[in-house]
Amino acid sequence: MTSTSVFRADARRNREKLLEAAGAVFAEQGVQGSLDEIARRAGVGAGTLYRHFPTREALVEAVFLDRRGQSLVLLEVACEADDPWVGFSEWLLAVSRMLAEDRGFADVIITGNGSKDQGALRKRSYVAMRKLVSRAVASGQIRSDYTVDDALLLLLGAAGIAHRSPAEAVAAVERFMVMALDGVRETGARRGPAPPSVQVFTWFGPNTLGPEAEDG
Amino acid sequence: MTSTSVFRADARRNREKLLEAAGAVFAEQGVQGSLDEIARRAGVGAGTLYRHFPTREALVEAVFLDRRGQSLVLLEVACEADDPWVGFSEWLLAVSRMLAEDRGFADVIITGNGSKDQGALRKRSYVAMRKLVSRAVASGQIRSDYTVDDALLLLLGAAGIAHRSPAEAVAAVERFMVMALDGVRETGARRGPAPPSVQVFTWFGPNTLGPEAEDG
DNA sequence: ACACAAACGGAGATGCGTCTCCGTTTGTGT
DNA sequence: ACACAAACGGAGACGCATCTCCGTTTGTGT
Numbered sequence: 031m032t033s034t035s036v037f038r039a040d041a042r043r044n045r046e047k048l049l050e051a052a053g054a055v056f057a058e059q060g061v062q063g064s065l066d067e068i069a070r071r072a073g074v075g076a077g078t079l080y081r082h083f084p085t086r087e088a089l090v091e092a093v094f095l096d097r098r099g100q101s102l103v104l105l106e107v108a109c110e111a112d113d114p115w116v117g118f119s120e121w122l123l124a125v126s127r128m129l130a131e132d133r134g135f136a137d138v139i140i141t142g143n144g145s146k147d148q149g150a151l152r153k154r155s156y157v158a159m160r161k162l163v164s165r166a167v168a169s170g171q172i173r174s175d176y177t178v179d180d181a182l183l184l185l186l187g188a189a190g191i192a193h194r195s196p197a198e199a200v201a202a203v204e205r206f207m208v209m210a211l212d213g214v215r216e217t218g219a220r221r222g223p224a225p226p227s228v229q230v231f232t233w234f235g236p237n238t239l240g241p242e243a244e245d246g
Numbered sequence: 247m248t249s250t251s252v253f254r255a256d257a258r259r260n261r262e263k264l265l266e267a268a269g270a271v272f273a274e275q276g277v278q279g280s281l282d283e284i285a286r287r288a289g290v291g292a293g294t295l296y297r298h299f300p301t302r303e304a305l306v307e308a309v310f311l312d313r314r315g316q317s318l319v320l321l322e323v324a325c326e327a328d329d330p331w332v333g334f335s336e337w338l339l340a341v342s343r344m345l346a347e348d349r350g351f352a353d354v355i356i357t358g359n360g361s362k363d364q365g366a367l368r369k370r371s372y373v374a375m376r377k378l379v380s381r382a383v384a385s386g387q388i389r390s391d392y393t394v395d396d397a398l399l400l401l402l403g404a405a406g407i408a409h410r411s412p413a414e415a416v417a418a419v420e421r422f423m424v425m426a427l428d429g430v431r432e433t434g435a436r437r438g439p440a441p442p443s444v445q446v447f448t449w450f451g452p453n454t455l456g457p458e459a460e461d462g
Numbered sequence: 463a464c465a466c467a468a469a470c471g472g473a474g475a476t477g478c479g480t481c482t483c484c485g486t487t488t489g490t491g492t
Numbered sequence: 493a494c495a496c497a498a499a500c501g502g503a504g505a506c507g508c509a510t511c512t513c514c515g516t517t518t519g520t521g522t
Contacts, residue, residue, distance in 0.1 A: 038468060038519055065510070075471030080511060098450060140356075140409055142447055152450035159449065173425075177443040183407055183422045186446065190406015191399055193356055206399045212389075213429025217437055227393040230402065231358055233375065234314060234368035254489055254498060280479070291501030296481060 045082050047072040052093050056134030060193075061090050061143065063134070090134075090144035097135050101125050102151065105158045115171035118162055119211050122181065126188040126207045130199035139189040172214050184210055195230050202228040261298050263288040268309050272350030276409075277306050277359065279350070306350075306360035313351050317341050318367060321374045331387035334378055335427050338397065342404040342423045346415035355405040388430050400426055411446050418444040 035042065051072035055063040065086060069079040083089035104124050111117025129136045138144040159178045166172045184207065191206055192199045205225045212221055251258065267288035271279035281302060285295040299305035320340050327333025345352045354360040375394045382388045400423065407422055408415045421441045428437055 040519065041469060044470085069471095076511075077471055077513085078469075081469075084511095086510090101449070139447075140406055142410060145450060148450040152448065155449045173428075173440075175440060175443075179443050179445045180421065180425065182447060182449065183418060183444075186407045186410060187400075187403025187422060187426075188406070190356055190404070190409065191402045193406065194358060194402060202399060205396065206403060209389075209396065209429045210403075210426045211429065213425045213427065218434045221433055224389075224391055227391075227395050228399075229395045231355075231398055232368065233317070233371045233398065234361060234364040256489065257499060260500085281481090282479070285501095292481075293483085293502070294500055297499075300481095302480090 041082075044072070044074050044078055047074065048079055048082055048089075049093060049096075052089055053096075053134075056090070056093060056137075057132040060133045061086075061137040061141075065089070087143065087146075090138065091146060094135060094138050094144045095148070097128065097132065098145070098148075098151070098155075101128065102155050102158070105155065105162065109158055109161045109165070114162075114165040114169040115215075118166040118172065118181075121162065122184055122188075122211065123204065123207055125185055126192070126203045127200060129185070129189050130192040130203040133193065133196060136189040136192040139186060140193060170216060171219065173216055176214060180214075184214075191230065198228045198230055201225065202230045257298075260288070260290050260294055263290065264295055264298055264305075265309060265312075268305050269312075269350075272306070272309060272353070273348040276349045277302075277353040277357075281305070303359065306354065307362060310351065310354050310360045311364070313344065313348065314361070314364075314367070314371075317344065318371050318374070321371065321378065325374055325377045325381070330378075330381040330385040331431075334382040334388065334397075337378065338400055338404075338427065339420065339423055341401055342408070342419045343416060345401070345405050346408040346419040349409065349412060352405040352408040355402060356409060386432060387435065389432055392430060396430075407446065414444045414446055417441065418446045 037045075048068065052063075052068045055068050055071065065079060066076055068089075069076045072079070079089075083092065101124075105121055108117035108121035111120070129139065156178070159181065163172075163176060163178050163181060167174055167176055187210070188203050188207055191203050195202070205228055208222075208224045212224075215221075253261075264284065268279075268284045271284050271287065281295060282292055284305075285292045288295070295305075299308065317340075320337055324333035324337035327336070345355065372394070375397065379388075379392060379394050379397060383390055383392055403426070404419050404423060407418050411418070421444055424438075424440045428440075431437075
C-alpha cells in the first residue's frame with residue numbers, strides 16, 4: 031500500500047499541470063481565456079480538463095484561491111509591522127502590483143467571480159483587514175473615518191487601471207496608489223515623492239499629440 | 247423636393263431607435279449586451295441593425311461618442327469655473343457619476359474600446375484637460391507634480407469600482423473619488439467630510455459576517 | 463504478471479450569438 | 493397614382509467555444 035492520496039498519481043499531476051496552464055492563460059488573457067487552449071498548454075485532452083473542473087467557474091476559483099491566499103499571508107504579515115502606516119500602505123501596494131501583473135486577478139476582483147464563500151479564509155481575511163485598518167487609525171496616521179471597505183475600494187480602483195494596459199500597468203498602479211494613499215493619511219502628514227506619471231489612456235482615442243501639444 | 251437628408255425618413259428613425267436601445271442595453275449589461283436583443287428592443291429586424299452598424303464596434307462607438315461628448319462639454323465648462331479646484335474636482339465627480347450609472351460607459355473606459363481616433367474631439371479634450379489641471383496647479387490648490395494622466399487614472403479607477411455593483415456604484419464611486427481627491431490637494435488643505443462608506447465587495451466571498459464580527 | 467478500476471484523449475455533438483440573404487414593404491419623386 | 497430604389501424583417505446559415513461520450517491507456521493492489 032503506497033497510496034498517499036485517494037487520487038491516482040497521474041490525476042494529481044494533471045490537475046497540477048492544468049492549474050499552472052490556467053494561471054498562465056488567465057494572467058495573459060483574463061479569465062475569459064479559452065479553456066481548450068488551457069488544456070492544450072497543459073498537454074492534456076479537453077475531457078481531462080472538464081473531469082477535474084466541471085465548469086469554468088470551478089477552474090477560476092481554484093486558480094485564484096491561490097492568489098487570494100498569497101495576499102492573505104501578506105496581509106497577516108502587514109498586521110504585525112512595527113509602523114502601522116507602513117504595514118497598511120505596503121500591503122495595498124503589494125496587492126496592487128499583483129493585480130497589475132495578472133490580468134485574470136484584476137478580472138476576478140472587478141467582476142467578483144471566482145470568490146464563492148471561502149469559509150474560514152473569509153473570516154480570517156476580514157478580521158485581519160479590520161486589524162490592519164484599526165491599527166493605522168489608532169496610531170493617528172490615517173484619517174479617523176477610514177474603513178475596511180475603503181481599502182477594498184482602492185484595490186478595485188487599482189484593478190480597473192491594471193485591467194487596461196499590461197505594459198504600463200505596474201507603473202500606473204503604483205503612481206495611482208501612492209497618490210490615493212496621500213488622501214488617506216491624516217491631514218498634514220509629510221508626503222514622500224510620487225512615482226513618475228504614466229500615460230495609460232486618453233479621453234478620445236489614442237494620444238498621438240505627444241506632450242508638446244500646447245494650449246491654443 | 248422635400249428631402250432634408252440623403253437618408254430616407256424611416257432609416258433615420260430606425261437609426262435613432264437603435265442608438266437609444268443600444269444605449270439602454272449597454273448601460274444595463276455592459277458593451278457585451280446581445281445585439282439581437284438591441285434590435286428587438288428597438289423594434290427592428292436584425293438585418294436593419296447590421297445595415298446601420300456593420301460591426302458591434304461601430305455601434306459601441308456611435309453610442310459612446312455621445313457620452314464622451316457630454317463629458318467634454320462638462321470639461322470645457324469646468325475650465326471656466328471661478329475656483330480652479332472646484333472646477334477640477336467637480337468635473338471628476340460628475341464623470342464618475344456618469345460611469346457609475348452606465349455600465350457600458352465604464353466598460354469602454356476600462357477596455358479602451360469604442361474610442362477610435364476622434365479627430366478634432368481628441369485634441370479639444372486634451373487641450374481642455376491640460377488647462378483644467380494647469381489652472382488648479384497654478385492656483386496652488388493641487389500638488390505641483392500632478393498631470394493630466396493622473397486625472398485619467400482616477401477615472402479609470404472609478405470605472406473599476408462602477409463596473410462592480412450597479413446598486414451601490416454611485417455611493418461607492420463618490421466616496422472613492424472624494425478621498426482620492428484629498429490626496430491630490432496640496433498638503434494641509436482643509437478637508438470637507440467624506441460621503442458615507444459603502445461595502446462593495448469583500449476579499450473572500452460575500453461578507454455574511456456583518457459589521458459586528460469583531461477581532462479574535 | 464494479472465485484473466480491474468481510474469483516468470485519459472479527442473472527435474464530434476451541442477448551444478448560442480453573429481451575421482447574411484432575399485422576398486416583402488415602404489418611402490420618394492414625378 | 494405609379495414606378496423604382498431604398499430600406500426592412502426574420503428565418504436560417506455560419507462560426508466558435510463549450511462540453512460529452514466512449515474506446516483506449518495507465519496506474520494500483522494482489
